[in-house]
Amino acid sequence: MKFFVDTAEIDAIAELNDLGMVDGVTTNPSLIKKSGRDIIEVTKEICDLVDGPVSAEVTATDAETMIAEGRKLVEIAENIAVKVPLTWDGLKACKALSDDGHMVNVTLCFSANQALLAAKAGATFISPFIGRLDDINLDGMDLIADIRDIYDNYGFETQILAASIRSVNHVLESARIGADVMTAPPAVIKSMINHPLTDKGLDAFLKDIAAADIKIL
Numbered sequence: 001m002k003f004f005v006d007t008a009e010i011d012a013i014a015e016l017n018d019l020g021m022v023d024g025v026t027t028n029p030s031l032i033k034k035s036g037r038d039i040i041e042v043t044k045e046i047c048d049l050v051d052g053p054v055s056a057e058v059t060a061t062d063a064e065t066m067i068a069e070g071r072k073l074v075e076i077a078e079n080i081a082v083k084v085p086l087t088w089d090g091l092k093a094c095k096a097l098s099d100d101g102h103m104v105n106v107t108l109c110f111s112a113n114q115a116l117l118a119a120k121a122g123a124t125f126i127s128p129f130i131g132r133l134d135d136i137n138l139d140g141m142d143l144i145a146d147i148r149d150i151y152d153n154y155g156f157e158t159q160i161l162a163a164s165i166r167s168v169n170h171v172l173e174s175a176r177i178g179a180d181v182m183t184a185p186p187a188v189i190k191s192m193i194n195h196p197l198t199d200k201g202l203d204a205f206l207k208d209i210a211a212a213d214i215k216i217l
């Protein structure tokens with residue numbers, strides 16, 4: 001499973017990247033707003049830091065402008081994936097940009113039928129939003145499983161990018177189902193390491209190290 005970091009915070013990306021935890025980055029207008037940075041400037045900085053795909057989202061809602069914005073975004077770096085919303089105009093932009101050989105991430109996916117349309121429009125990534133489905137008492141994981149089945153049934157190469165991940169269980173379930181990629185905020189990725197028995201076990205070892213004065217160096 002590939003790990004993308006869902007943030008536009010450079011320091012957080014760099015910290016995880018140094019640990020080999022970053023296969024790519026996803027941003028969206030809300031994350032750019034949160035960073036307080038210029039979209040082109042911060043996206044370039046992220047692309048310089050990370051080798052894998054960096055999703056940068058268009059701001060327009062009509063296909064023609066989305067395509068123009070996408071063409072500008074891909075000039076930032078070779079690893080840009082243009083992010084477009086799951087609308088007919090978004091799919092039109094997806095088709096045009098992917099036909100040009102660019103990576104496209106189709107975002108705001110909330111149904112398997114939408115994911116099917118995105119795959120047919122040549123999307124590199126489809127981003128089903130798990131957490132936002134859970135927010136309205138639906139099961140985001142059912143959507144990931146349905147898309148996995150459908151893509152496998154027909155051999156679609158569009159990668160399932162589990163997004164709107166809010167908890168470590170979302171990561172675990174997405175991995176179980178076979179999502180190709182998950183994108184999560186840095187805090188969620190960092191909390192994947194937590195286990196009380198690891199802490200307890202290490203405490204006991206440290207006590208014995210001190211009691212027996214065990215030294216290696």
Ligand code: G3P
Nearest residue numbers: 006131132163164165183
């Ligand atoms: O990857 C999409 C993500 O940024 C949305 O997450 O938590 O705002 O639903 P959230």
